[in-house]
Amino acid sequence: MRYAMAVDTKKCVGCSDCVVACQTENNVPIGYCREWVVEVMSGTYPQLEIEIRSERCNHCENSPCVRCCPTGASHYSNGGIVLVKPDKCIGCGACIASCPYDARYPHPGGYVDKCTFCIHRILDGMQPACVAVCPTKCMYFGDLDDPASDVSVILKKRKYKTLIPEAGTKPHLYFLI
């Protein structure tokens, strides 16, 4: 099982509903966020192009954060989801420095926190909060090993990219382009 997510940059309008849903669902402390929306404007007026991406932890297959964690607090959980065990984390910050996507932050409780792909919802057979709440239905989630899953089907149909593939992290967050 390999969980992955795909975000359609052509459908995303950048409303930030996913960001708020994540904060509410996961009780993210005020002033922090586990996910965010990036807007890239390119070209010269009037030939401008905009790309909107809802970003979060890439749940990399070759995660630098898991590799450099000195205590094993950062680990691969079910389906390759990268999680942090708060009571093993010493808050040294190595994983934060190791993430090319800047997806982790120190929780005010001292341990490091990040996107969990809403593993508690997945285990209950639901979609991650960001996916479930998206008003344009631009996000797809599922198991890459299951050819019938939402994410496998859409990745077969559409062109896609990942962020900084040259960093060698094998990210599991895909952007449809």
Add this chain to the structure above:
Amino acid sequence: MNEELIVSGRSNPFIDPSLNIWHWQIPLYLFLGGLAAGILFFASLYTILGREEQCPTAVRKAPLVVPVLLVLGLFALFLDLKHKPYFWQLYTTIKLQSPMSWGAWVLMAVTPLSFIWAALNIKEIFPSWDWKFSWLINFEKICRKNILPLSWMIIVLSVILGVYTGILFSAFNARPLWNTSILGPLFLTSGLSTGAAAILLISKSSAERKLFAKIDVLLICIELFLIVHMFMGFLASTQVQIDAAELFLGGPYTAPFWVFVVALGLVVPLILEILELKKIHVPAVVPAILVLFGGIMLRFIIAFAGQSSRWLY
């Protein structure tokens, strides 16, 4: 035009607008750890070579400060942790892919050994020191008898300690400035050089001072070579590493790096030490203090500049 903005307003503390997770504690520890490694290396080296009498400062006096340096360094590391009550989790696993993990274990081994070495030489400062308990006196006897195996253990651990301070950074592929394997040898050389400088600073024997001035000249030359080599590597690498090198070649860290690290920390003490060896009298404290200053600046600048270097997308 290519403008990239986080439009949902992310401002995670320590991450935004750019990474600033590590502050003064980490570079200070790296300096103290490197310095301790340098002093321990020379102390054990000259014991193994059987030249304790020619190098009394390196073997007996200078190592007395090592436990202090290591304890201060470890305390700085502890201050850096954000989940302090859980620090002991470091010693529940050994993870070879994580330099921080095996570095913590090396510190666990080298710190008690440095205390033993200092205890064996305590009479250098307190000539009338008495261990009082018979088991302590016996323990001292056992250590003195096995001084050679002890020295071999310390010399190996001190090299690992010195190299690890650089490897810690070079393991982070996400920060292109740190992601160079030169950093391990560079920090090791700098640690040995600061160790030699500390011995120069304390030593009262002119023969020993001459020896360590020679060693320091060699180490400074190696360090300069490694720095040039590092920049050659960056400039011949990918765009992100070219950008990382630009931080020092016109970017915000240009003046501090070339003035404090290269000029004041390496080139000036190199010239002064060569003058001293050519019998032109220079007060030995000047090059020694400059080398120590350069060592601390190197760690601070690499630690801070590295956090501002990143992959762009």
